Amino acid sequence: MNRPASPVLIIAAKEIRDSSRNHWFGFMAGIFLLLSLSVTFAGSAAGGSLHLPTLVSLMSSLSTLSVFIIPLAAILLSYDSFVGEDESGTLLLLLSYPLSRTQILGGKLLGHMAVMLLATSFSFGLTAMLLLLIGEQYQVVGLIGAFAQFLLSSNLLALIFILFSYIVSLKCTEKAKAVGCLLLVWFLFVLIYDLLLLAILVSDLSFVNQYIVNALIAFNPTDLYRAINLMAVEGGDAGGSLAVIAQSDWGVSGMYLLMLLWIALLSWISHRIFQRKHL
Numbered sequence: 001m002n003r004p005a006s007p008v009l010i011i012a013a014k015e016i017r018d019s020s021r022n023h024w025f026g027f028m029a030g031i032f033l034l035l036s037l038s039v040t041f042a043g044s045a046a047g048g049s050l051h052l053p054t055l056v057s058l059m060s061s062l063s064t065l066s067v068f069i070i071p072l073a074a075i076l077l078s079y080d081s082f083v084g085e086d087e088s089g090t091l092l093l094l095l096s097y098p099l100s101r102t103q104i105l106g107g108k109l110l111g112h113m114a115v116m117l118l119a120t121s122f123s124f125g126l127t128a129m130l131l132l133l134i135g136e137q138y139q140v141v142g143l144i145g146a147f148a149q150f151l152l153s154s155n156l157l158a159l160i161f162i163l164f165s166y167i168v169s170l171k172c173t174e175k176a177k178a179v180g181c182l183l184l185v186w187f188l189f190v191l192i193y194d195l196l197l198l199a200i201l202v203s204d205l206s207f208v209n210q211y212i213v214n215a216l217i218a219f220n221p222t223d224l225y226r227a228i229n230l231m232a233v234e235g236g237d238a239g240g241s242l243a244v245i246a247q248s249d250w251g252v253s254g255m256y257l258l259m260l261l262w263i264a265l266l267s268w269i270s271h272r273i274f275q276r277k278h279l
Contacts, residue, residue, distance in 0.1 A: 007099050011107025012114060019077065019115045028073050031125030040127055052131070055138060059146050062124075063153075063229035067222050068190055069118075070154050074161035075182045078112050082169040083178045083275070101274050109162065109267075116158040121153055149232045149252075154260045157225045161186070163266035170273045193220045221262050228255045255273060 019025050039061045040052070053061065085091035094104060128147040131138055164185055165178075172178040197216055217223045229253050 007103045008107040008110060010097050011099075011104060012111035015108055015111025016114055017113075017158050024077060025115055025119055028077075029119040031069065032120055033071070033126060035069060036062060036124050036127040037130075039065060040131065052134075052137065054073060055142060055146055058231050059150060059232070062150060063226050066150075067157070067226055070158050071161040071186055071190060071222065073119075074112075074116060074158040075186060077115060077164050078162045078165040079106075079169060079182050081108050081112070081166055083172050083175050084169075086173075087175065102271065105166070105271055105274055108166070109159075112162050113155065113159055116156055116162070120158075122153050124151055124154075141186075146232065150229055152223050153228045153259070156256075156263065157221060159175050160221045160259065160262050160266060163263065163270055166270040167266065167273060170270065170277055189220055189222050194223060197223070218258050221259060223253050224259050224262075228252055228259075231255070 040058060052058075082091060085094065095101070104199060128143060128178050131143060132140060154183060165182055168181045168185070172181060197213075197220075200216070201213065
């Protein structure tokens with residue numbers, strides 16, 4: 001006797017089908033692939049020659065560029081998760097079924113994370129395979145480990161911004177407002193915060209020490225993401241506001257723990273807002 005499929009898996013499958021139907025997966029996978037191939041095989045062109053970068057330089061460049069693209073991709077994937085269905089009336093219909101709001105939230109999160117994982121794994125995984133075939137200067141274990149860590153941290157960062165999107169989507173009443181609010185969130189975390197942190201570091205203020213810098217980095221998941229990838233490959237090439245991270249006592253595992261704390265906090269907030277939402 002076949003058991004009925006879990007409601008969470010049914011909702012997740014619907015989100016995956018929707019992303020496939022509107023060509024989001026192919027579009028973003030193509031962007032990620034173009035980004036990784038151009039950084040890997042054409043990044044040295046600015047120096048007047050073409051050669052494969054060192055592993056440290058490659059991961060530094062990939063994380064520096066991906067920190068702009070991955071949060072934006074996560075936002076575009078999930079910004080209308082609730083406000084869009086609320087506008088069309090399907091959210092009210094969905095809640096009329098024998099489903100808990102926790103199941104609905106979990107199903108959407110599982111589906112969106114599956115889409116991001118497939119897109120990033122295909123694009124960056126293909127780049128890693130090409131490097132294994134033609135990049136004789138790379139050690140196989142080191143290359144695979146660096147890309148595996150890059151994929152893990154990239155999807156954790158995507159998950160954080162998917163949860164940001166859920167919170168905004170649950171609070172907004174129109175999709176246009178949700179997009180505007182999320183672009184502001186992206187702008188603040190990806191650009192403004194790092195510039196302010198850099199200004200604090202170069203201002204040489206007497207009260208600023210390593211503990212304060214670590215605390216400031218912990219308040220920004222995009223800085224944590226870059227720190228993980230720079231520290232994982234002996235982040236000697238770290239620059240800007242991340243140049244001091246090599247002195248951090250947290251280590252890579254501590255950075256991962258902080259990202260998981262971000263995910264836990266945002267999951268709790270989005271779940272609480274959804275439970276209190278009246279339709």
